[in-house]
Amino acid sequence: MSAINREIHLASRPTGWPTADNFRLVETEVPKPGPGQLLVRNRYLSVDPYMRGRMNDVKSYVPPFALDAPLDGGALGEVVVSEADGFAPGDVVLHRLGWREYALVDARSARVVDPDLAPVTAYLGVLGMTGLTAYAGLLDVAAMRPGETVFVSAAAGAVGSLVGQIATLKGAARVVGSAGSAEKVARLRSLGFDAAFDYHDGPVRDGLRAAAPEGIDVYFDNVGGDHLEAAISALRPHGRVAICGMISQYNSAEPPAAPRNLAMVIGKRLTLRGFLVGDHEPLREQFVREMSGWLREGRLSYDETVVDGIENAPAAFLGLLRGENLGKMLVRL
Amino acid sequence: MSAINREIHLASRPTGWPTADNFRLVETEVPKPGPGQLLVRNRYLSVDPYMRGRMNDVKSYVPPFALDAPLDGGALGEVVVSEADGFAPGDVVLHRLGWREYALVDARSARVVDPDLAPVTAYLGVLGMTGLTAYAGLLDVAAMRPGETVFVSAAAGAVGSLVGQIATLKGAARVVGSAGSAEKVARLRSLGFDAAFDYHDGPVRDGLRAAAPEGIDVYFDNVGGDHLEAAISALRPHGRVAICGMISQYNSAEPPAAPRNLAMVIGKRLTLRGFLVGDHEPLREQFVREMSGWLREGRLSYDETVVDGIENAPAAFLGLLRGENLGKMLVRL
Numbered sequence: 001m002s003a004i005n006r007e008i009h010l011a012s013r014p015t016g017w018p019t020a021d022n023f024r025l026v027e028t029e030v031p032k033p034g035p036g037q038l039l040v041r042n043r044y045l046s047v048d049p050y051m052r053g054r055m056n057d058v059k060s061y062v063p064p065f066a067l068d069a070p071l072d073g074g075a076l077g078e079v080v081v082s083e084a085d086g087f088a089p090g091d092v093v094l095h096r097l098g099w100r101e102y103a104l105v106d107a108r109s110a111r112v113v114d115p116d117l118a119p120v121t122a123y124l125g126v127l128g129m130t131g132l133t134a135y136a137g138l139l140d141v142a143a144m145r146p147g148e149t150v151f152v153s154a155a156a157g158a159v160g161s162l163v164g165q166i167a168t169l170k171g172a173a174r175v176v177g178s179a180g181s182a183e184k185v186a187r188l189r190s191l192g193f194d195a196a197f198d199y200h201d202g203p204v205r206d207g208l209r210a211a212a213p214e215g216i217d218v219y220f221d222n223v224g225g226d227h228l229e230a231a232i233s234a235l236r237p238h239g240r241v242a243i244c245g246m247i248s249q250y251n252s253a254e255p256p257a258a259p260r261n262l263a264m265v266i267g268k269r270l271t272l273r274g275f276l277v278g279d280h281e282p283l284r285e286q287f288v289r290e291m292s293g294w295l296r297e298g299r300l301s302y303d304e305t306v307v308d309g310i311e312n313a314p315a316a317f318l319g320l321l322r323g324e325n326l327g328k329m330l331v332r333l
Numbered sequence: 334m335s336a337i338n339r340e341i342h343l344a345s346r347p348t349g350w351p352t353a354d355n356f357r358l359v360e361t362e363v364p365k366p367g368p369g370q371l372l373v374r375n376r377y378l379s380v381d382p383y384m385r386g387r388m389n390d391v392k393s394y395v396p397p398f399a400l401d402a403p404l405d406g407g408a409l410g411e412v413v414v415s416e417a418d419g420f421a422p423g424d425v426v427l428h429r430l431g432w433r434e435y436a437l438v439d440a441r442s443a444r445v446v447d448p449d450l451a452p453v454t455a456y457l458g459v460l461g462m463t464g465l466t467a468y469a470g471l472l473d474v475a476a477m478r479p480g481e482t483v484f485v486s487a488a489a490g491a492v493g494s495l496v497g498q499i500a501t502l503k504g505a506a507r508v509v510g511s512a513g514s515a516e517k518v519a520r521l522r523s524l525g526f527d528a529a530f531d532y533h534d535g536p537v538r539d540g541l542r543a544a545a546p547e548g549i550d551v552y553f554d555n556v557g558g559d560h561l562e563a564a565i566s567a568l569r570p571h572g573r574v575a576i577c578g579m580i581s582q583y584n585s586a587e588p589p590a591a592p593r594n595l596a597m598v599i600g601k602r603l604t605l606r607g608f609l610v611g612d613h614e615p616l617r618e619q620f621v622r623e624m625s626g627w628l629r630e631g632r633l634s635y636d637e638t639v640v641d642g643i644e645n646a647p648a649a650f651l652g653l654l655r656g657e658n659l660g661k662m663l664v665r666l
Contacts, residue, residue, distance in 0.1 A: 228595075257591075262592070266608070267394040269606075269608055
């Protein structure tokens, strides 16, 4: 065990697109756990779009990251020292103190995962917050029903690719996705999407109209902006939008353009609902049971994009914002 | 009975704000009812903001008004000739063929109202579609709960003034309204609103913050634009918006500005829901029972702005769009 811990600090708050200069690699000593604590050597760090919001100094649903302190986020690691009942060295635990090599974790906020049940990274992705976000957003927030047409943006991303597959597994009549490259579009087809388009090929409105000429019933929004506007136009009466993210806007220094056709929500009786996965914990048991069943049966696939080394965590995050990942973006330590 | 019928035709489709030139007063013969029909002499015509949308030649939830044909809309009149069972001359009926002095009404789409139970104009307003819009939008669409803070725009209008009063009667902790003149703001206070502001006095955001410094839980939107943006900023977590109308946009020749802060719906888990009163018929019985009870007990007030003469119906409509009415805008024949 190295006596040196390396962690990524927020060096400055980005304005618009973040750059490598906003981050700093800092060496500290490996901390010692007190009573009720675990010393965890992190193995995988989750890199997620919502982290961009926490880099701004604004009041939100989670406090902003502090300057000159380590970032945090979902992580998987191995217990090195345990000062808490129920945890032993070698246990693989899921916790919230990522962006660092060693974490001092309060045992109450750690959960042991079973590496024999699924590859451990699944607990950060398909069977973790990412999967629950897709599952709850589609089935609970947007209340998708069998026979409906579903559109999801950022569909080759960690959440989007699961949304499309869950929709099909739950009986959607047609599942449509948008993504940012021809390679991603091809991947969506191999995942079973009925249609997919590259939003760089023309206005989103045109791509969506070609992919779903009879309109859509549900839109799972990861992007905002033009995507949301196109979806509002394409939605049929009583359609629903689950608003999970608006990645097109996270790096806008200016207030972003909003859908100019919002008045359509009246005549079409549309519902737009923002959500956070944390509110949907009651679904977790059903989610794990159903998703792990689909995984065992080979009916659900997921992609991972893995970057190695704590020093490359900022680059992984910047790549995620630029859409360089296929599926879940992870940093392996 | 005059042998001449006068009706208002749509002479041309407005671009932006309608003008008197878009309408034409046309004299026709009084029609003769066939089997199953009623000849109705109209007494009151309902003038409503949604009619503006029907003047555009766009596909919507109701077909657009035809050019060179009479407009239509809610009306109350007296049966002159009945060729249908269950209707007799002298009956006062509610029907959908306004904007004309005499209407040939299919008896199946007419309903006899009791002039002894309430002033007949109440059936176009507080006990009619206007009232049900307020009641269903607040209690069903926005699902207001006791103890919440409610904001309604166009609050001195027919729907808005009822929304605010119903909110108080149903236990809202605080009810706030915006309106377009000092006179209207004073009226809102006399109707029991806890706070009200004139949106001409400054940014809506500032007016709302002063009126509801701790934020709001429900926004009943009649206006859209700046009002919706200010409400999204003021809404507390899990807040709901019932989108009834966007009168600020009906006369925009350009696509209107949309709320630039829409991404806030995610972190605050907001729900925005457009609605049409026609979907809420199942609530009607409860609505009539509860609203007529409040009226009898003197706990619910409503205003009417009455314009006389079919020839002044276009002016009444234009005045409504400019906000010249207090409460329900009616044309008396």
